[in-house]
Amino acid sequence: MHPPDPRRPAPPEGEPRHPARPRPDARPPRGGRRRAEDRPAGHAPDPSPGSELDHTAPIGPPVRPGPGETGRRAARRRAEEDDAPAPGDPSSWADCPATTGGPEQATGDRQDHGHGHGHGHGAATPAGRRVRNLLVALLVPCALATLAGVALLWPGQIPEPDLPPTQQVHGDVTAVQVADCAPGSGDGACTGVTVTMTDGPRSGRELVQLVPNEPSSPRFTVGDPVSLAWSGGNPDEAGSYQLNDFQRSSALAWLAAAFALSVVLLGRLRGLAALVGLLLSFAVLLWFVLPSILSGNPPLAVAVTGACLIMFAVLYLTHGFSARTSCAVLGTLASLALIGVLGSAFTAAARLTGLDDTTANLIGTLGPGVPIDPRGLVLAGLVIGALGALDDVTVTQASAVWELGAANPGLGARELFTAGMRIGRDHVASAVNTLVLAYAGAALPLLLLFTVAAGGVSEVLTSQDVATEIVRTLVGSIGLVAAVPVTTGLAALVVARR
16 A cells, blocks of 8 residues: 555545546447447437538547457457447447348438448338339330230131141261162262161161262261151152261260250359250240241241340340349330331341241142231341340340449439440340341351352342341341340439339
8 A cells, every 4th residue: 555645635535546547449429329229229320420421520549359259259348348239230220210221221211311331231222103114004005915915916726838848867876888879880980888776667677778979978887867858658668768967966965965955054043044045936836836927927026025025024034023123024015116117128128038948848848728928027036036136135234234223322313324335235245246246146047148149248147148147237236226224224213213
């Protein structure tokens, strides 16, 4: 015990001789601050100077973590000592009555209160009721029109073709040797291919086919699985069969399995939904579009109806029932309508007949009893071919605007549209190039043929087959370009009014 210092006055009775020194990490009290339990129920914090939300008030020194304590735990300890909600504590949401729904609701209401919280937020809030009602009012008539079109254009009885169809039978190549095209000619200009049949009327027995040694003839080796066309004649005569192609089902099945596995591994449930949507697209094409055209219905009307049906089913199945998907659907509908109008106008202006070799063979096989519109087939292929690229563009644009709105909820419709269009310009540039290269790659042998046979570039570009591909490419590209501002504008209006 040290003797009392006579120079220091004694403290009043009842008070400690040595008052406690303030901790170096203690934060000085703020003026006008009230404890959380002293606030009235439902009271919103007052953002006036000196209040709890006065960010200009002095802030104490940083918290030094104690032994074995992280910086986050130290901040939470100091918040508890100051009787304030800790950062990230859900109890801090209760300070704002309009944000009691949690972080997702707080994201949409942050601007109305003039302050933010230190906790993280989830996904952007969905569209409001008025916006949803407007989208429903726009989409329901389109969906009903699509269903009405399916009912009116449903395939009827497909007529029998004039030429009897050939039946495909299968076998394996067991021997290959040089042979004469005519017995005893000695020219050796053909190849004798021995095939062991695996199905059909000669299953289990061998059959010899002569294949001419020409550049356009395929080359067969032992062990190749092949297919033959059987005319239905005498099964014991070699002339009733024609060796025409290889079997590819095994290779295609493995490729399809690898594709499905890669999509599911990357997209998970969304990828699985995309695969289901792909199967639905094939189902619509095989069970509605093709039979309906063969039944004599207008190809353009069938293609537009089938494209709308695919669009509604695939987009909502893959991306869910939301305002974002609805914006993509509306943008796709508007672009499909534009493509149909422009395609009809320019196929007529360019006098495209659609009578290429494949269409001519189809008309010859079906005979005069089945009315086929060749120009309508060109338009139908244009609409269906552009649908896949349109879905890509519209979904990407709608998602981009939604993410921009979630990243900065303060952006208005004009700012969202401007930012989305910057993304859309890059997307359109790449999508148009992709569409052009896709058509060029599909018609590459045709382009080579016309380059060699025709007299110059102008003759090649204005020929029937090449001009058809040019119209498809340019009209589809115009539809892609139009889809970007339409979809971006719709999405910007919806996001700005969430």
